[in-house]
Amino acid sequence: MPDVDAIVVGAGPAGSCAAIVLARAGKRVVLIERGPFPGSKNMYGGVVYPRILDRLIPEWWLEAPVQRWITRRQTMIMTDTKALTIDFRSQAWGEPPYNGATAFRPDFDKWLADKAVEAGAELICSTTVTGLLHDSTGPDKRGRVSGVVTDRPDGELTASVVIACDGVNSFLAKQEGLYGELDAGNYTLGVKETLALPKETIDERFGVRGTDGVDIEIIGCSGDVNGGGFIYTNLDTIAVGLVLKLPKLAAQSKRPEELIASMKEHPAIAPLVEGGELKEYSAHLIPKAGIAMLPKLAADGLLITGDAAALCLAAGIWLEGVNFAIASGMYAGEAVVEALRNNDTSVAGLAGYQRRLESTFVLKDHRKLKRIPELVMSDRVQHLYPDLATSVVERMFRVDNPDPKPGLRRILNQERKRVGIRRRDLARDALDGLRGFS
Amino acid sequence: MSAANVGRDPAWPQIAFEDRIGTATFNVHHEAHIVVDGKVCADCSTRECIVACPANLFVPTSDGGILFNYEQCFECGTCYMVCNREGAITWNYPEGGHGVVFKLT
Numbered sequence: 001m002p003d004v005d006a007i008v009v010g011a012g013p014a015g016s017c018a019a020i021v022l023a024r025a026g027k028r029v030v031l032i033e034r035g036p037f038p039g040s041k042n043m044y045g046g047v048v049y050p051r052i053l054d055r056l057i058p059e060w061w062l063e064a065p066v067q068r069w070i071t072r073r074q075t076m077i078m079t080d081t082k083a084l085t086i087d088f089r090s091q092a093w094g095e096p097p098y099n100g101a102t103a104f105r106p107d108f109d110k111w112l113a114d115k116a117v118e119a120g121a122e123l124i125c126s127t128t129v130t131g132l133l134h135d136s137t138g139p140d141k142r143g144r145v146s147g148v149v150t151d152r153p154d155g156e157l158t159a160s161v162v163i164a165c166d167g168v169n170s171f172l173a174k175q176e177g178l179y180g181e182l183d184a185g186n187y188t189l190g191v192k193e194t195l196a197l198p199k200e201t202i203d204e205r206f207g208v209r210g211t212d213g214v215d216i217e218i219i220g221c222s223g224d225v226n227g228g229g230f231i232y233t234n235l236d237t238i239a240v241g242l243v244l245k246l247p248k249l250a251a252q253s254k255r256p257e258e259l260i261a262s263m264k265e266h267p268a269i270a271p272l273v274e275g276g277e278l279k280e281y282s283a284h285l286i287p288k289a290g291i292a293m294l295p296k297l298a299a300d301g302l303l304i305t306g307d308a309a310a311l312c313l314a315a316g317i318w319l320e321g322v323n324f325a326i327a328s329g330m331y332a333g334e335a336v337v338e339a340l341r342n343n344d345t346s347v348a349g350l351a352g353y354q355r356r357l358e359s360t361f362v363l364k365d366h367r368k369l370k371r372i373p374e375l376v377m378s379d380r381v382q383h384l385y386p387d388l389a390t391s392v393v394e395r396m397f398r399v400d401n402p403d404p405k406p407g408l409r410r411i412l413n414q415e416r417k418r419v420g421i422r423r424r425d426l427a428r429d430a431l432d433g434l435r436g437f438s
Numbered sequence: 439m440s441a442a443n444v445g446r447d448p449a450w451p452q453i454a455f456e457d458r459i460g461t462a463t464f465n466v467h468h469e470a471h472i473v474v475d476g477k478v479c480a481d482c483s484t485r486e487c488i489v490a491c492p493a494n495l496f497v498p499t500s501d502g503g504i505l506f507n508y509e510q511c512f513e514c515g516t517c518y519m520v521c522n523r524e525g526a527i528t529w530n531y532p533e534g535g536h537g538v539v540f541k542l543t
Contacts, residue, residue, distance in 0.1 A: 035537075043540050106541050279542050280461045280540070280541060
């Protein structure tokens with residue numbers, strides 16, 4: 001007889017939501033967190049889209065520890081001296097049920113883990129899971145997953161099912177062989193500065209009031225490294241950072257904090273961030289390749305969720321992860337409840353998990369946008385198109401009297417040649433982009 | 439950086455790396471969670487870890503080795519991901535309750 005029905009490894013959004021579902025179904029569930037409190041190891045780009053929480057915590061917005069609600073969203077394309085910004089605002093996003101919010105993960109994740117505890121899950125912090133236990137029965141020597149080993153004295157715990165929500169480095173998924181050969185090209189490093197500024201200064205610089213907030217995503221600000229930048233407003237801090245493709249980062253000479261410093265000096269960014277006092281510097285890996293790196297999601301007695309399953313959407317204008325973690329954790333919990341009811345926690349018995357992911361946004365969004373992560377990280381999108389786009393716009397708005405205005409087609413052709421993009425590459429990328437997003 | 443920024447005074451003082459990393463909280467365990475085998479690193483010419491580690495934990499030494507310190511580590515995994523040398527980096531999480539403690543991110 002196993003010690004408990006389910007062990008959930010990692011009390012991030014995926015783990016806590018899996019635990020909420022299991023505990024509410026009356027299952028004995030233990031939620032193990034290696035940090036001193038849930039969220040203490042977690043860092044992210046900065047915006048959470050929590051609508052999926054409607055399913056678990058109705059009117060979550062009344063109590064979730066949020067910094068600001070995103071009502072203004074900018075996409076910025078830049079070169080060293082130019083910037084082209086698409087600026088969108090919606091006041092509807094500043095009212096229930098909201099759209100996106102900035103929040104500190106140590107606050108948000110702790111709040112969500114408290115919900116699991118309220119539901120009856122047992123939360124054990126400051127405990128690192130060091131490996132999976134296996135049943136020695138079964139057809140081969142190493143049988144099904146039967147529990148976990150922790151770094152506590154006598155730290156073995158057995159369960160009918162283990163749900164690994166142990167994040168981007170998921171050693172449990174790797175131990176179980178759910179990932180193939182590890183490819184650093186599938187990962188990016190996120191580095192971030194949290195900078196303190198008076199709330200009034202933030203409101204003024206970013207053009208918002210009250211708890212309305214701004215999310216700026218930037219391409220062309222990461223030096224020679226393929227990646228992207230971001231600026232988010234919290235209540236009285238702002239987050240400024242970069243997402244950097246690992247092999248490119250490792251193959252050049254500027255360190256992450258130097259790349260952030262260069263980005264902050266850009267004439268379009270400096271006025272927003274200057275004077276900000278560094279309150280916390282942080283870093284985390286991100287699984288960036290989408291469906292191309294999707295591991296096997298289950299083994300006998302084991303499911304993997306969230307970042308551990310690479311369920312993070314990095315598709316250019318869409319950068320989402322916490323919502324995918326919440327949903328995959330919730331669906332893993334439901335699938336385990338179903339498997340326990342049917343007394344079958346083999347891969348076949350746990351198939352309800354993959355079925356749920358396939359029929360909802362979790363894998364539908366990933367499959368729909370499968371071409372986008374690679375396209376966004378391509379050299380042309382990263383280095384050539386920002387130059388092309390900003391140069392074309394500069395020439396459109398530049399008044400070169402006594403010369404008459406040149407036609408758009410002529411500008412486009414001249415700039416395309418100057419930047420060095422072949423016509424057919426441009427056409428192919430445009431088509432890929434259209435197909436990829438449609 | 440660009441022509442526009444040449445000679446421009448930065449709008450904020452440059453912050454020393456010790457001060458930068460000092461803004462994060464680390465509950466250091468006496469045992470190292472990451473072990474770097476200097477013998478393997480000694481004949482590595484690419485040394486991706488030195489530029490990529492966001493916590494700047496890999497420092498080249500004058501005798502051609504690499505000095506590694508585990509104490510102020512973000513536990514991000516970048517080093518073992520970019521490392522091209524089998525066996526150079528042995529990577530684990532710190533003992534439960536130890537290591538980095540994020541607060542404002």
